[in-house]
Each structure stands twice: as structure tokens, then as C-alpha cells.
Amino acid sequence: MKILHVYRSEPDETTKKLVEIVSRDREVDTFNLNVENPDYAQLVDKIMAADKTISWW
Amino acid sequence: MAKSLGIFVTNPDNMRHVVGVTKAAVDKGCKVKLFFTWTATKLTQDPEFEGLCKIADVSICLDSYRKMGFDQNVVPAGMVKEKMATQTQHGIIIEDYECYLSL
């Protein structure tokens, strides 16, 4: 199970806690949308490569 | 063959990401379906909304659109009335599309 965590803003402590639990014993990738010019092509590649994507607020 | 991608839009402040991801996915040959609900139906008024409708299958929650103060008889530019629908559209995204993203 490969999980992609996408962050639309800086994760707070609650989000970090949830990510930690969901990610336990799993392959994990991340993508930060909270930047000036996100590489959307790379994001799409990562979504396609993951079994599940969670896009945090 | 590129996978299909369904995008569920619930945040009215994410239009640049919605457009960016949709265009990037379409450029890679993905079939993309978007469903806008609640305050995200305000994005029907965004100048980029019409362009999204040309490259992806776009639907909105009609009930949300009404609750955001829009006249249900006014179809947003680029859409057809049949795409102003229900939460069933979200179900279609989950069941029929290989990849899922919420924005």
C-alpha cells in the first residue's frame, strides 16, 4: 500500500498526528501544494503511482 | 495508458490547483472528471471554469449552487444543465475512476 500525502497548507499538529498513524508500516510519498508554483505534472505522476492519495487541507 | 482521475472539489480557494492538476492530467492523456460541491460551486463564476469544462467532465451539486445564492436556471458558462446534479456524481468518481483527489 503506497500512500501519497498532499499538503495544501502547512500541516498542524493534528494533521501530522493523523498522517503518522495512517502512514505506519506503509510506503509513503508526499507532495507540497503550498508553494508558489507547484509542479502539477509531477503531482499527477505521484497520484498515478500511489494506491491512495490524501489531500490534507 | 494513463489512468483516469476523479477530483472532488470542496474548497473555494483551490481553483489554481484544480486547473493546474486537471491540465497536467489531461496533457498526460488522463480522463478527468470533476465534481464541485458546497462553497466550491462559487468557482463556476471563475474565469477559468469554462475552460475546465472543455477539457474535463465537469459537474456541480445543484443543491449547493442554489444554497450559494445562484439561480438554478442560470447554467454556468461551459456547462450543460444535465451536469448540475447530485452527490451521485461524487459516487461515480469513486467507483469509476482509478485515481482520486480532493481539493
Place this chain on the structure above:
Amino acid sequence: MEYKKSCFIIRNKDYALDGMRSALGLAVENMYAYTHLLNVEIDKLDDNNLDRLEMLRDMEGEVYSNVQANVENNGFEAMSVEELGEKLREMDVIVPYGIK
């Protein structure tokens, strides 16, 4: 047939009722649909939304919260952040809903 499991996580009061409505929409589509009101207290549900909650439960869905007032005022099931994390591990679809 295996039914998919979905969980909406809601952190903003203005998105709570619509998130629950949206979850109900998935339950109607034969999915397990759960909602968690995370760190946010909402008003007492009106009759219309109580009916929706009942419908959601009829379809084996549930609304959870880690805020005690929500549990007391609206009968949601208590669920801590840690328990929510464990619940999310079982989900096919996770929707951090609306705005934070």
C-alpha cells in the same frame, strides 16, 4: 461485492452540515460513509439534519467527533484523534473536507 469505505474529516463549522449531507450521498450510493467533526463544535442539529443522521445510521454510517459537546448535544459517537487515525487506515477514500 465489496463496498467502499469513505470518511469525511471536517474542521470548520460552516462545512459540517454539508459534509454530513455529502457523506449521506455516498451512503445512498452503497458506500460506507463516515464523518468526523475534528476539533470543531457545531450547534444542535435541527429536525432535518437529525433525519439525515438517522438515515446515515440506517445505512451503517456514523458521525464521530473528538469534541465532547458534539457528543452530548447531538449524540455523535466519541472518537479521539488517535482513534480517527486508526479508522482512516481502513478507508478507501479520505476527504479532508472544505477549509480548515
